[in-house]
Amino acid sequence: MWWLIAEAIFDVIPELPAPKPSPTVSTVARRLTGQGRSAVAVVQVHGPDAVSAIETNFKAASNTAWRTGQIRFGQWHGGRSDSGEDVVITPISDDQFEVHCHGGIAAVGRIMDDLSESGVQCSESQSSGETGANLLIREATDCLIHCTTRRTAGYAATQVRAGLARWTIDALDQLESDSQAAVVSLAQQADQILRHARWSTRLRDPFRVVLCGPANVGKSSLVNAIVGYQRSITYDQPGTTRDVLWTSTTLDGLPIRLADTAGLRHLVENKSNAISTDDRIEMSGIQHAQKVLAEADLLIEVTDLPNWKTAKSGSDFGDAWNVDSFLPPRSTTSNEPSIIRLVNKIDLNNDDLNDLMTSDHKDSVLWVSATTGQGLDELCLQIVGKLVPEFPSIDQPLAINSRQSQWLARLRPDQRPQQFRETLNALLTGQG
Ligand SMILES: Nc1nc2c(ncn2[C@@H]2O[C@H](COP(=O)(O)OP(=O)(O)OP(=O)(O)O)[C@@H](O)[C@H]2O)c(=O)[nH]1
Numbered sequence: 068m069w070w071l072i073a074e075a076i077f078d079v080i081p082e083l084p085a086p087k088p089s090p091t092v093s094t095v096a097r098r099l100t101g102q103g104r105s106a107v108a109v110v111q112v113h114g115p116d117a118v119s120a121i122e123t124n125f126k127a128a129s130n131t132a133w134r135t136g137q138i139r140f141g142q143w144h145g146g147r148s149d150s151g152e153d154v155v156i157t158p159i160s161d162d163q164f165e166v167h168c169h170g171g172i173a174a175v176g177r178i179m180d181d182l183s184e185s186g187v188q189c190s191e192s193q194s195s196g197e198t199g200a201n202l203l204i205r206e207a208t209d210c211l212i213h214c215t216t217r218r219t220a221g222y223a224a225t226q227v228r229a230g231l232a233r234w235t236i237d238a239l240d241q242l243e244s245d246s247q248a249a250v251v252s253l254a255q256q257a258d259q260i261l262r263h264a265r266w267s268t269r270l271r272d273p274f275r276v277v278l279c280g281p282a283n284v285g286k287s288s289l290v291n292a293i294v295g296y297q298r299s300i301t302y303d304q305p306g307t308t309r310d311v312l313w314t315s316t317t318l319d320g321l322p323i324r325l326a327d328t329a330g331l332r333h334l335v336e337n338k339s340n341a342i343s344t345d346d347r348i349e350m351s352g353i354q355h356a357q358k359v360l361a362e363a364d365l366l367i368e369v370t371d372l373p374n375w376k377t378a379k380s381g382s383d384f385g386d387a388w389n390v391d392s393f394l395p396p397r398s399t400t401s402n403e404p405s406i407i408r409l410v411n412k413i414d415l416n417n418d419d420l421n422d423l424m425t426s427d428h429k430d431s432v433l434w435v436s437a438t439t440g441q442g443l444d445e446l447c448l449q450i451v452g453k454l455v456p457e458f459p460s461i462d463q464p465l466a467i468n469s470r471q472s473q474w475l476a477r478l479r480p481d482q483r484p485q486q487f488r489e490t491l492n493a494l495l496t497g498q499g
């Protein structure tokens with residue numbers, strides 16, 4: 068049910084500052100989400116008569132007083148006796164409300180008509196700055212609809228309601244004085260927004276985390292342990308996993324796609340028929356694995372305790388197995404994936420584990436057991452920490468796609484105010 072999604076999303080958003088009221092219109096309503104049909108639409112009602120307009124048309128399911136930021140579920144009856152539409156209403160401040168309704172054209176039209184009859188001025192078209200902001204709000208709405216976790220949806224919803232659109236319009240206001248100091252300060256703010264771009268531009272797309280390593284070290288067992296069910300077949304024989312197997316999961320509110328891969332080893336391909344069918348299948352699995360390695364955001368390089376112990380002196384993780392030799396060269400512009408290195412099957416250890424860990428590797432390698440679960444909490448923490456080293460506060464402006472981050476990256480402190488304004492306008496309107 069769409070209102071359950073809306074409820075889940077909107078109760079994590081803090082109070083945001085209300086936009087500046089228009090000096091000429093008392094109470095206005097406008098659609099915040101893009102025009103046309105969508106899953107959920109948001110209508111903003113703002114002005115001194117907002118409360119009475121809402122109360123004339125809406126009956127809440129529970130009879131409690133309005134509280135800023137606290138959502139209310141109920142029926143939009145529009146003063147008629149029929150049962151009306153289910154909506155969720157969020158008071159943003161004493162005189163500003165958001166009505167979250169079904170995104171069908173008729174549903175929004177009915178709400179606008181009812182508000183209009185209650186004396187609210189309803190506008191589809193807005194002032195020039197707001198028209199531009201519509202693109203940012205549309206992009207944020209589209210992102211929100213595709214978010215799969217409450218955490219990512221919370222960030223996207225903030226961008227629908229204010230976020231980057233509000234920041235950009237405020238920035239244009241500040242530049243009206245043509246001040247170079249404003250340019251410098253705004254360029255710094257743009258840099259701050261971009262600090263989070265690696266994560267914020269991925270709200271709707273899960274990060275790709277790939278487990279890789281030699282055969283039989285427990286890669287599939289680890290995937291199963293992380294997701295909590297038997298997704299991958301495991302067996303005490305090398306070569307169990309033949310192809311890449313993707314699993315969707317969520318860690319700390321981050322949507323993640325985990326890839327289990329075939330055990331990687333360098334097979335020597337010779338031109339004769341000497342290579343067996345089995346080797347050909349394995350080689351094909353390894354090629355598939357190499358493809359996903361190249362596109363990973365994070366690699367989890369797995370070995371196991373027996374391999375670790377037999378590795379030359381056990382002093383270098385790379386002596387046992389090293390993913391680098393399987394990675395295709397990356398272009399200089401592409402991001403290097405982060406890597407977590409781990410040793411699995413530590414439950415097999417009869418000796419003191421500390422003796423095994425050299426001081427060099429004590430902190431750089433994770434020691435886990437897919438069987439007993441030891442070290443798995445730390446592994447999940449490290450996965451999230453590598454992907455998002457620092458979560459931004461929920462109410463801050465964010466770049467949620469590469470178009471936005473590219474324009475933000477062009478806001479430089481040495482630009483003239485006029486140039487800076489043009490870049491901001493391009494960010495708002497998509498035209499530049
Ligand atoms: N004792 C112990 N055994 C484990 C652990 N993790 C996996 N195993 C066992 O190791 C064997 C191989 O596990 P898999 O998860 O299939 O290993 P894999 O790396 O996916 O193997 P391939 O798909 O062949 O590359 C199975 O018998 C598992 O039960 C562990 O933490 N401790």
Ligand SMILES: [Mg+2]
Binds near residue numbers: 286288301308327328
């Ligand atoms: Mg496997």
